[in-house]
Amino acid sequence: MKEGPDIARIAALIGDPARANMLTALMSGKALTVSELAEEGGVTIQTASSHLSKLDEGGLLRPRKQGRHKYFSLAGDEVAQVLEGLMGLAAGAGHLRRRTGPKDIELRRARVCYNHLAGDMGTQLFDSLIARGFLTAEAEELLLTDAGADFVARFEIDLDDLRLKRTPLCRECLDWSERRSHLAGSLGRAFLARFEELSWATRDPKTRVVVFSRTGVKEFEQLFGGV
Template structure:
Protein backbone atom coordinates (compact mmCIF):
# COMPACT_ATOMS: atom_id res chain seq x y z
CA UNK A 1 0.00 0.00 0.00
CA UNK A 2 1.28 3.46 -0.87
CA UNK A 3 1.67 6.14 1.78
CA UNK A 4 -0.71 9.10 1.92
CA UNK A 5 -4.44 9.78 2.20
CA UNK A 6 -6.83 6.99 1.29
CA UNK A 7 -8.53 8.61 -1.72
CA UNK A 8 -10.30 5.39 -2.70
CA UNK A 9 -12.11 5.14 0.64
CA UNK A 10 -13.48 8.68 0.43
CA UNK A 11 -14.38 8.22 -3.23
CA UNK A 12 -16.30 5.04 -2.44
CA UNK A 13 -18.32 6.86 0.22
CA UNK A 14 -19.29 9.66 -2.17
CA UNK A 15 -19.71 7.33 -5.14
CA UNK A 16 -22.85 5.56 -3.98
CA UNK A 17 -25.89 7.32 -5.57
CA UNK A 18 -27.97 7.39 -2.38
CA UNK A 19 -25.08 8.73 -0.31
CA UNK A 20 -24.24 11.28 -3.00
CA UNK A 21 -27.82 12.58 -2.91
CA UNK A 22 -27.72 12.81 0.89
CA UNK A 23 -24.45 14.73 0.84
CA UNK A 24 -25.75 17.08 -1.84
CA UNK A 25 -28.85 17.82 0.26
CA UNK A 26 -26.57 18.91 3.12
CA UNK A 27 -24.74 21.42 0.91
CA UNK A 28 -27.28 24.01 2.09
CA UNK A 29 -25.44 24.05 5.41
CA UNK A 30 -28.57 22.87 7.23
CA UNK A 31 -28.75 19.76 9.39
CA UNK A 32 -31.33 17.10 8.47
CA UNK A 33 -32.78 14.06 10.17
CA UNK A 34 -32.32 10.49 8.98
CA UNK A 35 -35.92 10.45 7.72
CA UNK A 36 -35.36 13.59 5.67
CA UNK A 37 -32.12 12.21 4.26
CA UNK A 38 -33.80 8.90 3.42
CA UNK A 39 -36.20 10.85 1.19
CA UNK A 40 -33.29 12.69 -0.41
CA UNK A 41 -31.46 9.45 -1.02
CA UNK A 42 -34.51 7.60 -2.33
CA UNK A 43 -34.04 4.75 0.14
CA UNK A 44 -35.79 3.34 3.19
CA UNK A 45 -35.00 4.53 6.70
CA UNK A 46 -33.01 1.42 7.65
CA UNK A 47 -30.87 1.70 4.52
CA UNK A 48 -30.40 5.43 5.10
CA UNK A 49 -29.24 4.78 8.66
CA UNK A 50 -26.64 2.34 7.35
CA UNK A 51 -25.40 4.89 4.81
CA UNK A 52 -25.25 7.63 7.45
CA UNK A 53 -23.22 5.42 9.79
CA UNK A 54 -20.66 4.84 7.03
CA UNK A 55 -20.46 8.57 6.24
CA UNK A 56 -19.89 9.40 9.91
CA UNK A 57 -17.24 6.69 10.24
CA UNK A 58 -15.58 8.05 7.11
CA UNK A 59 -15.40 11.56 8.55
CA UNK A 60 -17.76 13.18 6.04
CA UNK A 61 -20.70 13.77 8.40
CA UNK A 62 -21.31 14.76 12.00
CA UNK A 63 -24.41 14.05 14.07
CA UNK A 64 -25.93 15.96 16.99
CA UNK A 65 -28.78 14.87 19.26
CA UNK A 66 -31.56 17.30 20.11
CA UNK A 67 -34.38 15.85 22.11
CA UNK A 68 -35.56 12.66 20.43
CA UNK A 69 -34.04 13.61 17.09
CA UNK A 70 -30.58 13.25 15.62
CA UNK A 71 -29.48 15.82 13.09
CA UNK A 72 -26.83 15.12 10.46
CA UNK A 73 -24.62 17.69 8.79
CA UNK A 74 -21.44 17.90 6.72
CA UNK A 75 -18.31 17.53 8.81
CA UNK A 76 -17.08 20.95 7.71
CA UNK A 77 -16.38 23.36 4.87
CA UNK A 78 -13.58 21.16 3.52
CA UNK A 79 -16.13 18.42 2.79
CA UNK A 80 -18.41 20.96 1.09
CA UNK A 81 -15.54 22.20 -1.07
CA UNK A 82 -14.73 18.64 -2.10
CA UNK A 83 -18.34 18.03 -3.12
CA UNK A 84 -18.50 21.31 -5.06
CA UNK A 85 -15.32 20.34 -6.94
CA UNK A 86 -16.72 16.88 -7.75
CA UNK A 87 -19.89 18.53 -9.07
CA UNK A 88 -17.74 20.64 -11.39
CA UNK A 89 -16.00 17.56 -12.77
CA UNK A 90 -19.33 15.73 -13.14
CA UNK A 91 -20.91 18.70 -14.94
CA UNK A 92 -18.23 18.59 -17.61
CA UNK A 93 -17.54 14.87 -17.81
CA UNK A 94 -20.84 13.39 -18.89
CA UNK A 95 -24.62 13.48 -19.00
CA UNK A 96 -26.62 14.84 -16.10
CA UNK A 97 -28.80 12.64 -13.95
CA UNK A 98 -31.97 14.50 -14.97
CA UNK A 99 -33.18 17.04 -17.51
CA UNK A 100 -32.25 20.58 -16.37
CA UNK A 101 -35.17 22.31 -14.67
CA UNK A 102 -36.22 25.92 -14.25
CA UNK A 103 -34.11 26.28 -11.12
CA UNK A 104 -30.84 25.63 -12.93
CA UNK A 105 -30.29 29.21 -14.22
CA UNK A 106 -30.95 30.51 -10.70
CA UNK A 107 -28.54 27.93 -9.22
CA UNK A 108 -25.84 29.05 -11.62
CA UNK A 109 -26.42 32.71 -10.78
CA UNK A 110 -26.24 32.52 -6.98
CA UNK A 111 -26.50 29.70 -4.47
CA UNK A 112 -25.28 28.56 -1.07
CA UNK A 113 -22.19 26.37 -0.94
CA UNK A 114 -22.41 25.14 2.67
CA UNK A 115 -21.92 28.54 4.37
CA UNK A 116 -20.70 30.87 1.62
CA UNK A 117 -21.92 32.28 -1.68
CA UNK A 118 -21.33 30.39 -4.93
CA UNK A 119 -22.28 30.90 -8.56
CA UNK A 120 -21.68 33.64 -11.11
CA UNK A 121 -22.02 36.50 -8.60
CA UNK A 122 -19.52 34.87 -6.23
CA UNK A 123 -16.93 34.21 -8.94
CA UNK A 124 -17.25 37.79 -10.20
CA UNK A 125 -16.86 39.06 -6.63
CA UNK A 126 -13.62 37.13 -6.07
CA UNK A 127 -12.25 38.29 -9.44
CA UNK A 128 -12.96 41.88 -8.42
CA UNK A 129 -11.28 41.51 -5.03
CA UNK A 130 -8.14 40.16 -6.70
CA UNK A 131 -8.12 42.82 -9.43
CA UNK A 132 -8.31 45.59 -6.83
CA UNK A 133 -5.73 44.04 -4.45
CA UNK A 134 -8.33 43.67 -1.74
CA UNK A 135 -7.30 40.02 -1.82
CA UNK A 136 -4.03 38.73 -3.24
CA UNK A 137 -2.67 35.39 -4.37
CA UNK A 138 0.54 34.15 -2.79
CA UNK A 139 1.48 31.03 -4.69
CA UNK A 140 -1.67 28.95 -4.66
CA UNK A 141 -3.24 30.57 -1.59
CA UNK A 142 -5.50 33.61 -1.25
CA UNK A 143 -4.97 36.16 1.49
CA UNK A 144 -5.88 39.68 2.47
CA UNK A 145 -4.24 42.40 0.42
CA UNK A 146 -3.07 45.80 1.69
CA UNK A 147 -6.56 47.24 1.24
CA UNK A 148 -8.39 44.21 2.52
CA UNK A 149 -9.03 44.81 6.23
CA UNK A 150 -10.10 48.43 5.70
CA UNK A 151 -12.38 47.53 2.80
CA UNK A 152 -14.28 44.90 4.76
CA UNK A 153 -14.38 47.00 7.95
CA UNK A 154 -16.12 49.73 5.94
CA UNK A 155 -19.02 47.35 5.23
CA UNK A 156 -19.13 45.96 8.76
CA UNK A 157 -17.05 42.80 8.42
CA UNK A 158 -14.18 42.31 10.89
CA UNK A 159 -11.52 39.99 9.49
CA UNK A 160 -9.06 40.56 12.34
CA UNK A 161 -10.20 38.30 15.17
CA UNK A 162 -10.70 34.63 14.33
CA UNK A 163 -11.80 33.75 17.88
CA UNK A 164 -11.48 30.03 18.59
CA UNK A 165 -11.73 29.13 14.90
CA UNK A 166 -8.70 27.76 13.07
CA UNK A 167 -10.44 28.16 9.76
CA UNK A 168 -8.50 30.32 7.26
CA UNK A 169 -9.76 33.81 6.53
CA UNK A 170 -9.76 33.20 2.77
CA UNK A 171 -9.75 30.06 0.68
CA UNK A 172 -10.50 29.06 -2.90
CA UNK A 173 -13.51 26.87 -3.59
CA UNK A 174 -13.92 25.55 -7.13
CA UNK A 175 -17.33 26.62 -8.44
CA UNK A 176 -19.07 23.71 -10.20
CA UNK A 177 -21.17 25.85 -12.56
CA UNK A 178 -18.58 28.45 -13.59
CA UNK A 179 -15.63 26.05 -13.11
CA UNK A 180 -13.51 28.78 -11.60
CA UNK A 181 -12.96 29.73 -7.99
CA UNK A 182 -15.25 31.55 -5.61
CA UNK A 183 -14.41 32.69 -2.08
CA UNK A 184 -14.74 30.38 0.93
CA UNK A 185 -13.21 30.53 4.39
CA UNK A 186 -14.31 32.76 7.27
CA UNK A 187 -14.53 35.78 4.98
CA UNK A 188 -16.74 33.99 2.46
CA UNK A 189 -19.08 32.92 5.27
CA UNK A 190 -19.13 36.45 6.73
CA UNK A 191 -20.06 37.95 3.34
CA UNK A 192 -23.00 35.56 2.93
CA UNK A 193 -24.13 36.35 6.48
CA UNK A 194 -23.99 40.07 5.63
CA UNK A 195 -26.02 39.60 2.42
CA UNK A 196 -28.76 37.70 4.25
CA UNK A 197 -28.76 39.92 7.37
CA UNK A 198 -29.19 43.04 5.24
CA UNK A 199 -31.99 41.26 3.31
CA UNK A 200 -30.28 41.95 0.01
CA UNK A 201 -31.16 38.39 -0.91
CA UNK A 202 -33.10 35.44 0.44
CA UNK A 203 -32.52 31.73 0.47
CA UNK A 204 -35.22 29.81 -1.38
CA UNK A 205 -36.98 27.13 0.64
CA UNK A 206 -35.69 23.58 0.19
CA UNK A 207 -33.07 24.81 -2.26
CA UNK A 208 -29.52 26.13 -2.43
CA UNK A 209 -30.71 29.05 -4.59
CA UNK A 210 -30.05 32.59 -3.34
CA UNK A 211 -32.33 35.22 -4.92
CA UNK A 212 -31.35 38.90 -4.86
CA UNK A 213 -33.96 41.64 -4.85
CA UNK A 214 -33.37 44.49 -7.35
CA UNK A 215 -32.34 46.86 -4.54
CA UNK A 216 -30.35 44.11 -2.87
CA UNK A 217 -28.38 43.43 -6.03
CA UNK A 218 -27.43 47.12 -6.23
CA UNK A 219 -26.37 47.13 -2.58
CA UNK A 220 -24.37 43.92 -3.02
CA UNK A 221 -22.57 45.29 -6.06
CA UNK A 222 -21.79 48.56 -4.27
CA UNK A 223 -20.38 46.74 -1.22
CA UNK A 224 -18.47 43.94 -2.92
CA UNK A 225 -18.12 44.59 -6.65
CA UNK A 226 -17.53 48.33 -6.96
Protein backbone atom coordinates (compact mmCIF):
# COMPACT_ATOMS: atom_id res chain seq x y z
CA MET A 1 0.00 0.00 0.00
CA LYS A 2 2.93 2.35 0.42
CA GLU A 3 4.87 2.08 -2.76
CA GLY A 4 6.28 4.77 -4.96
CA PRO A 5 6.49 8.51 -4.47
CA ASP A 6 4.05 10.47 -2.34
CA ILE A 7 1.56 11.65 -4.89
CA ALA A 8 -0.99 13.07 -2.47
CA ARG A 9 1.38 15.70 -1.11
CA ILE A 10 1.75 17.58 -4.32
CA ALA A 11 -1.70 16.83 -5.68
CA ALA A 12 -3.06 18.46 -2.55
CA LEU A 13 -0.85 21.45 -3.28
CA ILE A 14 -2.50 21.85 -6.67
CA GLY A 15 -5.89 20.98 -5.24
CA ASP A 16 -6.54 24.25 -3.46
CA PRO A 17 -8.54 26.69 -5.61
CA ALA A 18 -6.38 29.69 -4.81
CA ARG A 19 -3.17 27.85 -5.55
CA ALA A 20 -4.63 26.27 -8.66
CA ASN A 21 -5.53 29.71 -9.98
CA MET A 22 -2.02 30.94 -9.29
CA LEU A 23 -0.49 27.99 -11.09
CA THR A 24 -2.83 28.46 -14.03
CA ALA A 25 -1.78 32.09 -14.21
CA LEU A 26 1.86 31.01 -14.23
CA MET A 27 1.13 28.80 -17.23
CA SER A 28 1.41 32.04 -19.16
CA GLY A 29 5.15 31.57 -18.72
CA LYS A 30 5.59 34.94 -17.14
CA ALA A 31 7.13 35.37 -13.72
CA LEU A 32 4.67 37.07 -11.40
CA THR A 33 5.02 38.84 -8.09
CA VAL A 34 3.35 37.84 -4.86
CA SER A 35 0.75 40.58 -5.11
CA GLU A 36 -0.07 39.76 -8.71
CA LEU A 37 -0.51 36.14 -7.78
CA ALA A 38 -2.66 37.12 -4.82
CA GLU A 39 -4.90 38.90 -7.28
CA GLU A 40 -4.99 35.86 -9.55
CA GLY A 41 -5.79 33.60 -6.67
CA GLY A 42 -8.51 35.87 -5.40
CA VAL A 43 -6.98 36.07 -1.97
CA THR A 44 -5.15 38.55 0.26
CA ILE A 45 -1.42 38.99 0.09
CA GLN A 46 -0.78 37.25 3.40
CA THR A 47 -2.50 34.07 2.38
CA ALA A 48 -0.91 34.24 -1.03
CA SER A 49 2.48 34.41 0.59
CA SER A 50 1.66 31.35 2.62
CA HIS A 51 0.43 29.46 -0.42
CA LEU A 52 3.47 30.39 -2.44
CA SER A 53 5.94 29.18 0.15
CA LYS A 54 4.11 25.87 0.23
CA LEU A 55 4.22 25.56 -3.53
CA ASP A 56 7.86 26.50 -3.48
CA GLU A 57 8.66 23.95 -0.81
CA GLY A 58 6.85 21.37 -2.90
CA GLY A 59 9.23 22.11 -5.73
CA LEU A 60 6.61 23.42 -8.09
CA LEU A 61 7.89 26.98 -8.31
CA ARG A 62 11.12 28.80 -8.92
CA PRO A 63 11.40 31.99 -6.87
CA ARG A 64 13.63 34.93 -7.70
CA LYS A 65 14.19 38.04 -5.66
CA GLN A 66 14.63 41.30 -7.47
CA GLY A 67 14.83 44.39 -5.37
CA ARG A 68 11.90 44.39 -3.06
CA HIS A 69 9.88 42.24 -5.41
CA LYS A 70 9.74 38.48 -5.33
CA TYR A 71 8.99 36.81 -8.64
CA PHE A 72 7.65 33.32 -9.02
CA SER A 73 7.56 31.15 -12.11
CA LEU A 74 6.87 27.47 -12.67
CA ALA A 75 9.77 25.22 -11.74
CA GLY A 76 9.98 23.63 -15.15
CA ASP A 77 8.46 21.86 -18.10
CA GLU A 78 7.45 18.81 -16.08
CA VAL A 79 5.26 20.94 -13.87
CA ALA A 80 3.60 22.60 -16.84
CA GLN A 81 3.03 19.22 -18.40
CA VAL A 82 1.27 17.84 -15.34
CA LEU A 83 -0.89 20.94 -15.16
CA GLU A 84 -1.88 20.52 -18.79
CA GLY A 85 -2.69 16.91 -18.09
CA LEU A 86 -4.92 17.89 -15.21
CA MET A 87 -6.67 20.42 -17.42
CA GLY A 88 -7.30 17.64 -19.88
CA LEU A 89 -8.92 15.49 -17.24
CA ALA A 90 -10.96 18.39 -15.91
CA ALA A 91 -12.13 19.33 -19.39
CA GLY A 92 -12.89 15.72 -20.20
CA ALA A 93 -14.99 15.34 -17.09
CA GLY A 94 -17.11 18.14 -18.46
CA HIS A 95 -16.47 20.40 -15.55
CA LEU A 96 -15.37 23.47 -17.39
CA ARG A 97 -15.37 26.49 -15.21
CA ARG A 98 -17.22 28.54 -17.77
CA ARG A 99 -19.23 26.88 -20.44
CA THR A 100 -17.18 27.53 -23.56
CA GLY A 101 -17.39 31.26 -23.82
CA PRO A 102 -15.58 33.20 -26.53
CA LYS A 103 -12.46 33.26 -24.38
CA ASP A 104 -12.52 29.53 -24.37
CA ILE A 105 -12.57 29.37 -28.15
CA GLU A 106 -9.58 31.65 -28.36
CA LEU A 107 -7.77 29.53 -25.80
CA ARG A 108 -8.37 26.43 -27.83
CA ARG A 109 -7.07 28.11 -30.95
CA ALA A 110 -3.78 29.43 -29.64
CA ARG A 111 -2.49 29.86 -26.14
CA VAL A 112 0.72 29.94 -24.19
CA CYS A 113 1.65 26.73 -22.41
CA TYR A 114 4.34 27.77 -19.93
CA ASN A 115 6.63 29.16 -22.61
CA HIS A 116 5.57 27.64 -25.90
CA LEU A 117 2.60 27.61 -28.24
CA ALA A 118 -0.33 25.30 -27.51
CA GLY A 119 -3.82 24.83 -28.83
CA ASP A 120 -4.86 24.12 -32.39
CA MET A 121 -2.04 26.14 -33.89
CA GLY A 122 0.48 24.55 -31.56
CA THR A 123 -0.39 21.05 -32.67
CA GLN A 124 -0.49 22.24 -36.26
CA LEU A 125 3.07 23.47 -35.95
CA PHE A 126 4.13 20.21 -34.37
CA ASP A 127 2.45 18.04 -37.01
CA SER A 128 4.00 20.04 -39.80
CA LEU A 129 7.49 19.69 -38.38
CA ILE A 130 7.05 15.95 -37.97
CA ALA A 131 5.47 15.42 -41.38
CA ARG A 132 8.27 17.19 -43.17
CA GLY A 133 10.89 15.15 -41.38
CA PHE A 134 12.25 18.06 -39.38
CA LEU A 135 11.51 16.31 -36.14
CA THR A 136 11.71 12.60 -35.38
CA ALA A 137 11.44 10.42 -32.32
CA GLU A 138 14.52 8.44 -33.30
CA ALA A 139 15.79 7.80 -29.82
CA GLU A 140 13.83 7.98 -26.62
CA GLU A 141 13.68 11.72 -27.08
CA LEU A 142 12.35 13.93 -29.80
CA LEU A 143 15.19 14.92 -32.12
CA LEU A 144 15.78 17.73 -34.59
CA THR A 145 17.00 16.33 -37.90
CA ASP A 146 19.66 18.00 -40.04
CA ALA A 147 16.98 19.17 -42.41
CA GLY A 148 15.13 20.47 -39.38
CA ALA A 149 18.16 22.36 -38.14
CA ASP A 150 18.46 23.87 -41.58
CA PHE A 151 14.85 24.94 -41.58
CA VAL A 152 15.11 26.43 -38.14
CA ALA A 153 18.18 28.38 -39.15
CA ARG A 154 16.41 29.77 -42.21
CA PHE A 155 13.62 30.83 -39.88
CA GLU A 156 16.33 32.81 -38.08
CA ILE A 157 16.31 31.01 -34.81
CA ASP A 158 19.76 30.81 -33.27
CA LEU A 159 20.15 27.10 -32.67
CA ASP A 160 23.64 27.22 -31.18
CA ASP A 161 22.34 29.57 -28.58
CA LEU A 162 19.59 27.12 -27.63
CA ARG A 163 21.96 24.19 -27.51
CA LEU A 164 24.07 25.94 -24.89
CA LYS A 165 21.26 25.80 -22.38
CA ARG A 166 20.87 22.88 -20.06
CA THR A 167 17.18 22.38 -20.85
CA PRO A 168 16.26 19.85 -23.53
CA LEU A 169 15.91 21.25 -27.02
CA CYS A 170 12.75 19.37 -27.99
CA ARG A 171 10.08 17.97 -25.81
CA GLU A 172 6.54 16.79 -26.30
CA CYS A 173 3.72 18.29 -24.34
CA LEU A 174 0.20 16.97 -24.34
CA ASP A 175 -2.48 19.47 -25.22
CA TRP A 176 -5.62 19.46 -23.11
CA SER A 177 -7.86 20.93 -25.75
CA GLU A 178 -6.53 19.02 -28.72
CA ARG A 179 -5.55 15.86 -26.87
CA ARG A 180 -2.49 15.67 -29.04
CA SER A 181 1.14 16.59 -28.73
CA HIS A 182 2.72 19.91 -29.37
CA LEU A 183 6.31 21.10 -29.26
CA ALA A 184 7.77 22.17 -25.92
CA GLY A 185 11.37 22.55 -24.81
CA SER A 186 13.68 25.41 -25.65
CA LEU A 187 12.95 25.09 -29.36
CA GLY A 188 9.25 25.37 -28.69
CA ARG A 189 9.92 28.47 -26.68
CA ALA A 190 12.09 29.87 -29.45
CA PHE A 191 9.39 29.39 -32.06
CA LEU A 192 6.88 31.34 -30.03
CA ALA A 193 9.42 34.07 -29.38
CA ARG A 194 10.16 34.28 -33.09
CA PHE A 195 6.47 34.56 -33.92
CA GLU A 196 6.24 37.50 -31.58
CA GLU A 197 9.43 39.00 -32.97
CA LEU A 198 7.96 38.85 -36.46
CA SER A 199 4.78 40.45 -35.13
CA TRP A 200 2.81 37.45 -36.27
CA ALA A 201 1.39 37.12 -32.80
CA THR A 202 1.12 38.90 -29.48
CA ARG A 203 0.23 37.60 -26.06
CA ASP A 204 -2.81 38.90 -24.31
CA PRO A 205 -1.22 40.26 -21.13
CA LYS A 206 -4.21 39.30 -19.01
CA THR A 207 -4.80 35.74 -20.17
CA ARG A 208 -2.96 32.88 -21.80
CA VAL A 209 -4.47 33.70 -25.17
CA VAL A 210 -2.09 34.22 -28.08
CA VAL A 211 -3.54 36.58 -30.66
CA PHE A 212 -2.37 36.10 -34.22
CA SER A 213 -2.61 39.05 -36.58
CA ARG A 214 -4.20 38.65 -39.97
CA THR A 215 -0.88 38.57 -41.76
CA GLY A 216 0.48 36.39 -38.98
CA VAL A 217 -2.15 33.76 -39.66
CA LYS A 218 -1.48 33.96 -43.38
CA GLU A 219 2.27 33.52 -42.98
CA PHE A 220 1.80 30.77 -40.46
CA GLU A 221 -0.60 28.85 -42.67
CA GLN A 222 1.73 29.19 -45.59
CA LEU A 223 4.65 27.80 -43.66
CA PHE A 224 3.00 25.20 -41.45
CA GLY A 225 -0.50 24.73 -42.80
CA GLY A 226 -2.09 21.89 -44.74
CA VAL A 227 -0.29 18.88 -43.43
